[in-house]
Amino acid sequence: MTNLRFTIQYDGTRYDGWQRQDNTGSTIQGKLEHVLGEMVGHAVEIHGAGRTDAGVHARAQIAHCKLNTALSPREIRDYCNRYLPEDIAVTACDQADERFHARLNATGKRYVYRLWTDAVPNVFERRFVCPWERALDLDAMRRAAAQVCGTHDFRAFSSNKRMKKSTMRTVTRLDIERIGGEVRLTFEGDGFLYNMVRILAGTLVEIGQGDRAPDSIPAILDSCDRAQAGITLPARGLILDEVFYSVDF
Amino acid sequence: MTNLRFTIQYDGTRYDGWQRQDNTGSTIQGKLEHVLGEMVGHAVEIHGAGRTDAGVHARAQIAHCKLNTALSPREIRDYCNRYLPEDIAVTACDQADERFHARLNATGKRYVYRLWTDAVPNVFERRFVCPWERALDLDAMRRAAAQVCGTHDFRAFSSNKRMKKSTMRTVTRLDIERIGGEVRLTFEGDGFLYNMVRILAGTLVEIGQGDRAPDSIPAILDSCDRAQAGITLPARGLILDEVFYSVDF
Numbered sequence: 437m438t439n440l441r442f443t444i445q446y447d448g449t450r451y452d453g454w455q456r457q458d459n460t461g462s463t464i465q466g467k468l469e470h471v472l473g474e475m476v477g478h479a480v481e482i483h484g485a486g487r488t489d490a491g492v493h494a495r496a497q498i499a500h501c502k503l504n505t506a507l508s509p510r511e512i513r514d515y516c517n518r519y520l521p522e523d524i525a526v527t528a529c530d531q532a533d534e535r536f537h538a539r540l541n542a543t544g545k546r547y548v549y550r551l552w553t554d555a556v557p558n559v560f561e562r563r564f565v566c567p568w569e570r571a572l573d574l575d576a577m578r579r580a581a582a583q584v585c586g587t588h589d590f591r592a593f594s595s596n597k598r599m600k601k602s603t604m605r606t607v608t609r610l611d612i613e614r615i616g617g618e619v620r621l622t623f624e625g626d627g628f629l630y631n632m633v634r635i636l637a638g639t640l641v642e643i644g645q646g647d648r649a650p651d652s653i654p655a656i657l658d659s660c661d662r663a664q665a666g667i668t669l670p671a672r673g674l675i676l677d678e679v680f681y682s683v684d685f
Numbered sequence: 686m687t688n689l690r691f692t693i694q695y696d697g698t699r700y701d702g703w704q705r706q707d708n709t710g711s712t713i714q715g716k717l718e719h720v721l722g723e724m725v726g727h728a729v730e731i732h733g734a735g736r737t738d739a740g741v742h743a744r745a746q747i748a749h750c751k752l753n754t755a756l757s758p759r760e761i762r763d764y765c766n767r768y769l770p771e772d773i774a775v776t777a778c779d780q781a782d783e784r785f786h787a788r789l790n791a792t793g794k795r796y797v798y799r800l801w802t803d804a805v806p807n808v809f810e811r812r813f814v815c816p817w818e819r820a821l822d823l824d825a826m827r828r829a830a831a832q833v834c835g836t837h838d839f840r841a842f843s844s845n846k847r848m849k850k851s852t853m854r855t856v857t858r859l860d861i862e863r864i865g866g867e868v869r870l871t872f873e874g875d876g877f878l879y880n881m882v883r884i885l886a887g888t889l890v891e892i893g894q895g896d897r898a899p900d901s902i903p904a905i906l907d908s909c910d911r912a913q914a915g916i917t918l919p920a921r922g923l924i925l926d927e928v929f930y931s932v933d934f
Contacts, residue, residue: 528805
């Protein structure tokens with residue numbers, strides 16, 4: 437068996453997220469396992485670095501998978517792209533160290549949340565941006581973003597009520613930029629809790645609208661109470677942009 | 686009645702082109718006339734600068750239309766964007782001179798044809814590029830493009846067999862650029878015959894592949910014979926990028 441590392445791009449609009457479900461729904465993992473399984477003639481399990489939710493996109497999701505095949509990584513990549521639906525692509529396939537695990541070895545991730553704030557819609561990017569009509573004060577959002585950065589208990593920013601594992605995470609970067617008609621939020625950190633990026637983005641948007649104070653983040657963090665944080669923004673504006681690994685892999 | 690000038694953006698993938706058809710098919714013109722008719726309560730006719738074919742996109746199609754309404758141009762724009770499907774948007778609406786006619790007053794147009802030549806597909810741009818696997822010699826294509834520019838009888842580059850009007854046209858610009866994994870062809874001219882951009886692009890691609898000589902354009906033009914020119918490339922890679930008017934409008 438060869439351990440392979442895949443870089444995967446997808447438009448998540450039509451899918452029920454990354455993770456395979458039992459007999460229901462259409463998932464990215466399910467589509468990949470089906471195509472790879474047909475290719476090698478045995479059952480295949482592919483492990484993604486992050487389990488993106490329904491409707492969330494990825495520019496460069498990373499996954500690994502053990503295959504019994506004589507095909508080269510490039511042949512595997514091209515086979516996948518021939519048989520995958522056109523909203524999923526394998527942008528790279530490389531032989532990996534046999535110990536490489538896409539999720540366990542990931543040291544961090546970058547997510548991008550894209551708000552479309554222009555008065556007229558963007559037809560060409562519509563599947564990848566969340567339309568937002570109200571004006572946003574980016575300076576207020578940036579002041580709040582600075583308080584998000586660092587190592588904190590992010591329990592208040594997660595929808596998972598039965599979280600038993602640690603909810604401590606480190607956010608290393610939270611940039612807020614205006615790019616034409618778009619407001620783009622870029623999040624980097626060692627890991628993100630369930631819905632954490634979308635709730636952080638929703639809280640920052642409420643601050644940008646003036647519905648919350650820019651200095652309200654520390655109290656929300658301290659509360660460990662989901663009800664104290666802002667709304668969960670829609671999936672369509674969220675993109676898993678990159679997964680980071682240490683130089684060992 | 687107020688004469689209004691509309692700038693319209695659309696993803697043509699789902700449509701049978703710009704032009705309204707009698708009771709069959711879904712067209713951009715039909716969608717706009719329906720929404721505007723509901724808004725003003727009378728039958729509406731909207732005239733586009735160019736009748737894009739099924740599957741062709743527009744970044745800035747121009748159209749005019751006479752409406753009996755007290756709404757401001759901005760209110761009309763916002764009403765349209767509220768009720769149009771999300772693959773069509775009115776990016777601008779302005780009051781126009783009562784003599785302004787979007788098609789008759791147009792002095793030129795810019796079309797862009799986008800080929801995706803990378804070995805891996807582009808998921809996010811897939812609706813707006815034509816995948817092309819074979820390698821293209823851009824220098825050969827540029828030598829041929831220089832012979833396309835100028836005033837010629839372009840009958841050989843049109844699919845319209847019963848063309849009675851003049852087939853003389855002037856191409857003022859034909860640029861060929863590589864942008865990342867994309868080869869982009871930009872056409873400007875005073876007007877384009879039916880399928881002319883897609884047949885010119887197909888002929889240039891055949892030259893880029895080495896299937897035709899770079900200096901073969903003059904003989905094709907002279908022949909006035911569609912069969913001498915290259916293939917018609919698919920609609921999906923074609924975008925009506927801009928329509929030009931004289932300063933009078």
